[in-house]
Amino acid sequence: MRILYVITKFILFPGAYLRGFWEHLTCRILKLMVEPGGYLRPDEACGHVEHSLAKSQFAAYLISTGPGFMNFNMGLFFFLFGFVNIKTLGITFYDGAVLYIVYVIAMYIGISMLNCLFPLTEDILNFWEIAYGKSEDKSIIRKAADGVGKVLGFPFALITRAGAFLEKNCIIFILWVAFIVWQFIIA
Amino acid sequence: MIKEEFDPNATEIIDENGVLSEDIIDPSEETAVQSDGETEQEAADAPEETGKVLCPRCGERNTSKGHEFCYRCEEALSRTRLPVTGIIAAVIALAASVFCFVVVSLDASPAVQAVKGDIAMADNNVYAAYDAYNKVDTAAKEIAGIIGEKSPLNNFVKSGLGLKLRIFKAIAGNYNPLLTYQRRDSIFGDSLNEKYLEKDKDYRLAKEHYERFESTYKILQEPIDMMEQSDDNSRENGETILALIEEKRGQEGVDDVILDFFIYNVYAFYDFDKEELLDSLKKLDEDADKTGLDYSWLYYKEYVKVLISMNKPDEAMKYIDVLAEKDISAYDPVLYKMQAYLLKGDKDSAKKLVEEYRENNKTQDNKDSDSSYSLLINMARVEGDYDKATALIKEAQEIYSTVPEYNRQVALIYLAQGKYDEAYEAAYACEQMAYYLASYYGETDYYTSNMLMTTVYLSAKLCEKYGEKNTENIEHLQEVIDSFETVTWDKEITDIVEGKADVKDYLTKGVCDFI
Numbered sequence: 001m002r003i004l005y006v007i008t009k010f011i012l013f014p015g016a017y018l019r020g021f022w023e024h025l026t027c028r029i030l031k032l033m034v035e036p037g038g039y040l041r042p043d044e045a046c047g048h049v050e051h052s053l054a055k056s057q058f059a060a061y062l063i064s065t066g067p068g069f070m071n072f073n074m075g076l077f078f079f080l081f082g083f084v085n086i087k088t089l090g091i092t093f094y095d096g097a098v099l100y101i102v103y104v105i106a107m108y109i110g111i112s113m114l115n116c117l118f119p120l121t122e123d124i125l126n127f128w129e130i131a132y133g134k135s136e137d138k139s140i141i142r143k144a145a146d147g148v149g150k151v152l153g154f155p156f157a158l159i160t161r162a163g164a165f166l167e168k169n170c171i172i173f174i175l176w177v178a179f180i181v182w183q184f185i186i187a
Numbered sequence: 188m189i190k191e192e193f194d195p196n197a198t199e200i201i202d203e204n205g206v207l208s209e210d211i212i213d214p215s216e217e218t219a220v221q222s223d224g225e226t227e228q229e230a231a232d233a234p235e236e237t238g239k240v241l242c243p244r245c246g247e248r249n250t251s252k253g254h255e256f257c258y259r260c261e262e263a264l265s266r267t268r269l270p271v272t273g274i275i276a277a278v279i280a281l282a283a284s285v286f287c288f289v290v291v292s293l294d295a296s297p298a299v300q301a302v303k304g305d306i307a308m309a310d311n312n313v314y315a316a317y318d319a320y321n322k323v324d325t326a327a328k329e330i331a332g333i334i335g336e337k338s339p340l341n342n343f344v345k346s347g348l349g350l351k352l353r354i355f356k357a358i359a360g361n362y363n364p365l366l367t368y369q370r371r372d373s374i375f376g377d378s379l380n381e382k383y384l385e386k387d388k389d390y391r392l393a394k395e396h397y398e399r400f401e402s403t404y405k406i407l408q409e410p411i412d413m414m415e416q417s418d419d420n421s422r423e424n425g426e427t428i429l430a431l432i433e434e435k436r437g438q439e440g441v442d443d444v445i446l447d448f449f450i451y452n453v454y455a456f457y458d459f460d461k462e463e464l465l466d467s468l469k470k471l472d473e474d475a476d477k478t479g480l481d482y483s484w485l486y487y488k489e490y491v492k493v494l495i496s497m498n499k500p501d502e503a504m505k506y507i508d509v510l511a512e513k514d515i516s517a518y519d520p521v522l523y524k525m526q527a528y529l530l531k532g533d534k535d536s537a538k539k540l541v542e543e544y545r546e547n548n549k550t551q552d553n554k555d556s557d558s559s560y561s562l563l564i565n566m567a568r569v570e571g572d573y574d575k576a577t578a579l580i581k582e583a584q585e586i587y588s589t590v591p592e593y594n595r596q597v598a599l600i601y602l603a604q605g606k607y608d609e610a611y612e613a614a615y616a617c618e619q620m621a622y623y624l625a626s627y628y629g630e631t632d633y634y635t636s637n638m639l640m641t642t643v644y645l646s647a648k649l650c651e652k653y654g655e656k657n658t659e660n661i662e663h664l665q666e667v668i669d670s671f672e673t674v675t676w677d678k679e680i681t682d683i684v685e686g687k688a689d690v691k692d693y694l695t696k697g698v699c700d701f702i
Contacts, residue, residue, distance in 0.1 A: 018280055024267070025277075033267075034265070035267075074280055075284075077287035077291055078284060080287070085347075088302060088305075089346045090351065092383055094348055094378070106287060
């Protein structure tokens with residue numbers, strides 16, 4: 001699985017590289033220690049950076065979702081730019097080779113970004129432990145505020161945790177391949 | 188992952204959030220801390236004596252309790268430089284994503300129309316799909332008008348060959364591949380590209396149908412010309428032409444199914460029995476089944492009409508369902524199905540069918556479509572509610588002023604009421620409108636339809652026989668009657684003309700219309 005994971009990250013290297021960059025930037029903002037070594041490396045951390053675990057709830061949440069948020073917002077528009085024009089509006093190679101190639105590349109970059117949204121399992125588990133593990137004694141008001149935050153953030157936390165699992169096992173990549181085959185070959 | 192447990196007591200280096208203290212980052216204080224540290228280190232005992240561990244990264248200083256590295260290495264690691272290539276890539280990606288966002292926003296309106304078309308096509312609602320697909324370019328032009336015709340962004344807001352192929356497939360697959368292929372120039376315009384289109388199996392199939400038809404037509408040119416040029420529609424003449432056509436069966440380039448279709452046309456044109464006509468269609472159906480190809484577009488409508496006219500609604504229903512499934516927006520299958528229900532005496536099902544069609548074919552501003560009105564008027568007339576039918580006709584004509592069928596329905600109402608002068612005037616207006624549509628827009632189907640011809644002929648004949656003949660277009664009456672001189676009418680029609688049967692009976696029993 002590790003080999004497949006690394007291969008998929010190298011195939012979709014633009015998104016993996018940018019994801020690593022956003023993660024590095026977030027670590028810098030949060031002043032977390034980062035082990036130098038590049039964003040594209042042949043191990044589980046491909047498309048990520050090795051960094052120390054965050055201690056606070058906010059820092060853990062930000063390092064888990066921030067880089068993915070950036071990749072998602074940018075990748076979505078790259079993907080839609082290519083997909084809407086090629087698939088929905090039916091632009092073909094014969095309508096303009098350059099334009100078509102631009103759309104294909106944009107769609108590829110978009111998919112590569114959308115394939116690299118989720119954090120390493122360690123990061124999301126760290127956040128889960130901090131946010132939903134045993135909490136220290138707090139005042140009733142802080143406990144109530146904390147509880148509201150936990151409830152509101154739960155869907156995102158759950159999606160991120162599930163996404164991290166899917167991404168680690170290359171399931172998101174497989175889903176993308178299936179989607180492309182369905183849209184451009186079967187349909 | 189750098190594994191470390193932060194020491195909660197080491198607040199001078201790491202704060203409670205696990206973030207390095209800003210104090211450390213100040214270079215002057217850094218030096219101070221360093222010198223203090225060095226002094227402390229110098230003063231400290233050897234590591235093995237204090238239990239402290241040397242930093243695995245630098246190997247020079249001890250790590251603090253619970254830390255993996257010494258404070259200087261931790262500081263260095265938390266300040267790892269962002270690579271220049273990464274910064275450039277991120278800036279470019281951000282700028283490009285903003286551009287993509289702008290283009291996607293501009294594409295939204297045409298894309299919504301294209302998606303609407305795709306959804307309608309998935310439901311086999313060809314009319315709605317065609318309508319939505321055609322609005323894609325209109326929406327793109329509106330966007331161009333907003334951003335300016337000369338804006339380079341216009342290059343990114345347009346439809347392509349793929350969308351035009353979807354329009355082609357929508358019409359060819361559900362209407363008639365032969366005619367659609369013939370009209371491919373008007374569908375694709377300048378973007379017609381055979382190399383791309385031939386990769387699509389539906390396009391290839393339409394082309395094959397066209398080539399087969401053309402090839403068969405060319406080989407059968409002689410008997411077809413004879414049929415077209417002859418005014419003699421006697422059985423003997425028909426048999427001669429049939430023999431000439433049969434001679435060509437099996438020849439290279441002749442498609443047996445298409446040859447059978449020409450044979451059916453001979454039976455329909457010449458003075459043959461209805462049973463013989465039906466047999467020719469059965470033979471055509473068998474031959475089509477053998478090919479494994481879909482020839483329903485070629486003869487199903489004709490087959491259904493013949494079956495209904497021969498009072499075989501159950502048999503007809505099988506073929507109607509195939510036509511209806513292919514296109515839920517098609518008018519003809521619903522009309523035939525309604526007629527089949529009426530023939531069976533099942534008015535409730537007919538009414539329900541019309542209502543379903545009406546709901547499925549609302550216009551974008553939620554009004555009834557022109558064909559929905561035709562069916563509603565027809566249904567009201569069949570039920571004998573002439574006031575409702577007349578009100579619906581007026582309403583429909585205000586919205587759709589060029590639908591000849593509404594005038595025909597007026598004629599049928601007058602015929603049923605015995606008002607033959609008015610019936611003639613309405614039928615005449617209907618014929619004129621149909622002629623106009625055929626001449627200027629090539630819509631010949633309605634103009635050459637049996638139901639129109641019969642309505643016009645019967646109205647004119649009954650007006651001539653029983654009318655007061657003082658209406659506006661009465662001067663054309665004889666001319667109209669003469670134009671049908673060579674037509675062979677069904678016995679039911681000749682009986683009405685000869686006074687042996689009542690037209691009111693014909694229009695209030697069974698199908699209640701001229702098929």
